[in-house]
Amino acid sequence: MSVFATEGLLDGPDTVQRGVRGQRGAGVASRSSVGAALAQSWVMLETEYLTVTRAAYDTIASDYARVLDGALTRMSWDRAVLCTFAELVARDRLGPVADVGCGTGRITGYLHHLGLDVVGIDLSPGMLAVARQALPGLCFVEGSMTALDLPDASFGGVVAWYSLVHIAPLDVPAVLTELCRVLVPGAQLLLAFQVGDQRRHLEQAYGHAISLDAYRMQPDQLAQQLDAVGMAVYARVVRDPEDPETEPQAYLLARKSAAAPPESAAVSAGNTSWGSAYRNDRAGTAAQSELRLPGEGNARRGVSTGRVLSGTSFGASGYGRRRARSDLHSPHVGQDL
16 A cells, blocks of 8 residues: 655655746745745645545555455565565564555554564555554554654664555655655665556556556666665565566665765654654554554564464464455455555
C-alpha cells in the first residue's frame, strides 16, 4: 500500500518560491505575494492527490485484505527478503521499525511475527481499520510518507513495501529524504517495487472502480537517488514475475550512512508532534502495543520465526497454509497496486 502521488507538479512550495525570487526586477512584496499564492496552489493540489489516493484505498480495503490473506505463503522471495531485513535489524539493535504505507498490515504483522517492534503507518483510514481489527495488539498510525510525523533519527529500520508506487518520479527523491530522516545512522531501509519506466492508470482493482496512477521504477536509478540522500544500497534483487504478476519485481536493501546529507526545511517541517499523535492514536490499547524509541529497550533479542500470534490473521489463516486459487482473481494479488 502506498500513500501519495503527483504528476507534473513542482517539487513543492520552496521550489516555487525559489523560482519567483530568481526573477530580476521584482519587488520583495510582489515576490512574496506571488510565491505565497503559488505555494498555496501547490498545497491544494497536493491535498487533492492525497484525497484521491486515500479514497481509492478506502474503497478497496476489505477486498484487498481478503484477496491478499495468506499471500506470503506462496511468495518465497518476499519472505526471504523480509526475514533477512528482520535479522539485520535485530542484530543492529538500533530501534523499532516503521512499515510506511502499511495498508492492511500484512507486512507489519509478519515483521512482528519475526520478532520486531514495528509500527504501521498509512494514509487510508479504511486500510488502517482493517489492520487494527486483524492485529489488535499492534500499533497503526494514520500518516503520509511525504511528511512523516516522526522525530529525526528515531527508527532502526523502515520498510516501504510497494509504498512508492503512487509517487510521481519527480517527487521520489523528497520522499526518500523523508524516509532517511527518521532513520538512525546505520539503520536499515527495505524497498520493494515493480520494475519498469511506465505509468499505469488504474480504473479497476480488487473488484472496485477506482482512479489511481501507479508508477514502475528502475533499480539502478532508485539506488542512485538513495545514495544522494545518504542511503547506501548494499543489496539488490530483481526477479522474474511469478503468476499472476506481469512485471519483474525488485527489492533494495540500503543502510543510512553515518553522515547523511542534511534534510531540507520543507521536508523536515511539521515533524515534532509525533509523540502526542502516537499516544492519541493508541489511547486505550494494550501496553504491549506501545512503541519504544531507541535507548528504551525497544529491540527484541533475536528473531523468532516460530511464534504464531493468536487472535490475529496469522492464527486465522496461517502463514503455513496456502490460499485457494479461486482467490487469485486480481492481477495485483501478492503485491500492492
